Amino acid sequence: MDKKAIALASRLDSEDAIKLIKRIFEFLIKKGEVVYLETRIAPKIHPHNGMDLIDMTNDRIKFIVSLGGDGSILRVSQSLPQDNPPPLLGVNIGSIGFLDDSNERAIFRDLKKLLEEQYSTQEVSKITPYLVKKNGDEIKLPNALNDVVVVSSKHSKVLQISVKVNGIFLNRSYLDGIIISTATGSTAYNLSAGGAIVSPKLDVMQLTPLNPYARSGLKPMVIDFDSEIEIKLLRPRLNAKIVIDGQRIIKKIQPNSRIIVRPSTAKAKFIRLHDNQSKIYYKRLRKKIIGSLRVPIDDSPEE
């Protein structure tokens, strides 16, 4: 068998990112590695080493490095082969990332660890949305690592939807849209919409309404992973959009369509450079998401 290669992906719109990817490329070549660049960035760095993300199976690629923020990681994870993808290292560059495990300052030290195989991998669950047409045909849509969001196609017109869980009718509501998120996605859009943060160890789906009408009653719900959530579009003349991981947008979903979300058999594989993942998770949560109060402890009430 041939030697496995390393792959590099990056956001395109940042010169800093492109410069850094160039340095990483050269660093790895010097170390004697075979390096592939995702097709869209190859022309900017080494045109002969391009490869489409979809062709990067774990058989060919030992790991892939993604430069940018969470958006880049989500895009790469969505474009890689869903079965047997290579482990992915997110390198945060200039944004508030949450999925990364390295950054622009630490990357060369971290690459050395990777070359010496000093890392573990973590499998993370995905969910799959299906679009059910009026005639009952079911179309599989791309997997989501973070979330599947169904929103009105018009910012000024609210959807009316009915929600079923495991075939049981749960609720009918007016709302801007609905988010179905994984544990991984619970700190993303879900959190802004009022959903709960979910520990990454839990395999669950969370259903969170987006700006529901005051009396709707629909609340964030954390549901066991082995479930099926169905959203039906009820308003006769109002289309919806499906947004997957904030990356793929499927437009013109017609009235009476149903969107079903089920657990995916595919997993994302993340490179983890540090031992105590649970410790790192809660620290990161404090630093990047929830913060902490800074006041003198003895700011006490008068008796």
Place this chain on the structure above:
Amino acid sequence: MDKKAIALASRLDSEDAIKLIKRIFEFLIKKGEVVYLETRIAPKIHPHNGMDLIDMTNDRIKFIVSLGGDGSILRVSQSLPQDNPPPLLGVNIGSIGFLDDSNERAIFRDLKKLLEEQYSTQEVSKITPYLVKKNGDEIKLPNALNDVVVVSSKHSKVLQISVKVNGIFLNRSYLDGIIISTATGSTAYNLSAGGAIVSPKLDVMQLTPLNPYARSGLKPMVIDFDSEIEIKLLRPRLNAKIVIDGQRIIKKIQPNSRIIVRPSTAKAKFIRLHDNQSKIYYKRLRKKIIGSLRVPIDDSPEE
């Protein structure tokens, strides 16, 4: 071995409940059953058949029927032996219950089913709070089926607490209090405080702040069950209370005390009279908790 008995428990403050418990007692006696009454209601019905809830092990009691609302079920579940308790049937009488599986209209039909052993039982997880004194001593407090709530001892003075998960410092906040709930308790106080509804199949703890200061950042968090949540009281002259399942109140928790919540090995055992528990759960959620919109479907926006 002796024939196993049936036990009856009830709220005391409702004449309707006492009348019904009398009828249930007589019905079961006629059927040839041995029936015990929890000590506090025995004098009102048949003084010789009293038994303390704590003595009602599953060896002696084949099942126990509890009349009232969720408060009654929580009280009974807390007072029964924590190891090997008998299965419990909640009979809702005159309130918005969520934990019951029967009610005042269905109870005699349901009792026939019970006597013919046409039922299943469902084990439900509990959590255990521990109070850690300043000297490090750890005191085990009663198990909670729904929630452990830590609140300021003064309605007009907010707590300042720090929160750790699995020993990792997560957040320091001003707030009225904090709720740590089970999946079972997720539709109770947790929901009013902005926490997520959690499917009863999930073994988790949820940490939900009560009216945190605007910039606190502490949000509802759903944590895997095999975790330890620690709350430390920081304000020098402000005591707290611990409220367990809304039933037991431990007062005068002093500054610098820590409250630790861990999963309990004890389980509550509920009688389930219907086959499709998942179906019943989501229906009940709609009917009793979240409701559903009632408007004409064709209330559509103009093109």
Place this chain on the structure above:
Amino acid sequence: MDKKAIALASRLDSEDAIKLIKRIFEFLIKKGEVVYLETRIAPKIHPHNGMDLIDMTNDRIKFIVSLGGDGSILRVSQSLPQDNPPPLLGVNIGSIGFLDDSNERAIFRDLKKLLEEQYSTQEVSKITPYLVKKNGDEIKLPNALNDVVVVSSKHSKVLQISVKVNGIFLNRSYLDGIIISTATGSTAYNLSAGGAIVSPKLDVMQLTPLNPYARSGLKPMVIDFDSEIEIKLLRPRLNAKIVIDGQRIIKKIQPNSRIIVRPSTAKAKFIRLHDNQSKIYYKRLRKKIIGSLRVPIDDSPEE
């Protein structure tokens, strides 16, 4: 001076609305009234009596009747002349309206009252959004009766905005968008987004963020009417949209543009058929927006 006419407006997409507007037209003609139809519905009813909404000043039109839901009222109020508009009666037909004062069952009885001048009018404040281009040019946009909403042009990309009040920098946040609403609009989109209900007697603007990032801190704010709210779009490559009363959409608002909202000198004029407007307001609020619990009062806790 000529006799003043009555004007009729209606949603177009409902056959029931068109049928009813026909009956109202005939009813008023029989009563000897001059009746104009807004241009777009005239062909369906009486083509010679068409008139553009913008030409319907109070000098020519004694009052205008609008059939449909709140959307119709907002559309009509936006299209009428802003100075000296005729008083408007909203007739709710088949939806959950809040701005109307009549409905399909009461309309003919109410029209008799109108013809006998048994009604009062209520002036309601509006706000005006201005778009400030990068070069400082200020473009006045249509007035809003309910709200001015600034949202990301992409459902999957959050805005970054800075907010100033009266020229004072208040906050910078990531969010889906921002709502600036009047008291009238406080029960509309504002309420779904977490804003407060505002009594119709108050002349205020409310600033409410749409799904802000967890640590944003930006909260619904009720500001005295004599203020100026400025929103600046900060993300270099992300456009926004301005949605006025859910009716007019101004697209492609470019990065670094500023949107300023100020009180308008124009007022909407509503026909009020009932004496105690305050009483009607709170009743309507209960019936249409917030609802009320229905449980037995004696569902009391056990001592």
Place this chain on the structure above:
Amino acid sequence: MDKKAIALASRLDSEDAIKLIKRIFEFLIKKGEVVYLETRIAPKIHPHNGMDLIDMTNDRIKFIVSLGGDGSILRVSQSLPQDNPPPLLGVNIGSIGFLDDSNERAIFRDLKKLLEEQYSTQEVSKITPYLVKKNGDEIKLPNALNDVVVVSSKHSKVLQISVKVNGIFLNRSYLDGIIISTATGSTAYNLSAGGAIVSPKLDVMQLTPLNPYARSGLKPMVIDFDSEIEIKLLRPRLNAKIVIDGQRIIKKIQPNSRIIVRPSTAKAKFIRLHDNQSKIYYKRLRKKIIGSLRVPIDDSPEE
């Protein structure tokens, strides 16, 4: 008429506060001023100069300085004569205050300004709660500058209340309690409970539910000042407490009692040392309450 005196008040439980009040006392005496100390602190500083807060009318006291946090200001404002109180300067010492206009570093410079009469005063509205007994008797309770809070007397038992505004029944709900706040109090407990921030220029009352049941529908409402809000306690065996400005607690409010809140004719008078109060308000709001995001502006989404 005699020369008007200056009064000093302080929190008692902080040595730093007592030290500073001593220095302020000596500073003012040296300047030739007559200085009174509130009775409870006089023994610690100059026992002969004690005076009860209730006796400090503006006829005798030209201004009063209060050391501590917002709690101290609220306590002092509540204890001063309600008609014709002297203007009050809050000096923040070691806490997150919002009502103060000076602090421990600026106080001596600010005192010089005060002695030279370089300041303005701002009148701030208060509200008055009344307790209506079952027999209809109405008892006036102390005025509130921030808020009147009605809460369950038991942390584990929710209230059931009905709410009327201006005599109109609005809503019946289960909840922990209800907050009625002024504009001044809108950034205090009201904000933690989900209410809106209200500009200090607005004379309004805000009604905000505390942890209402999921389907309650009761939402924060901003009501014109010239209104009357009535809360009736419905649960037969559950008492409530009334908490005024977090300072005065009236216990054992019995079932079927009504609490009515009306605007007060009394005003608090605050000393303002800076010209542009509106500017200072929004800056302070950003710094002390809502914060602002700190991220690179060019953290932009990829096209």
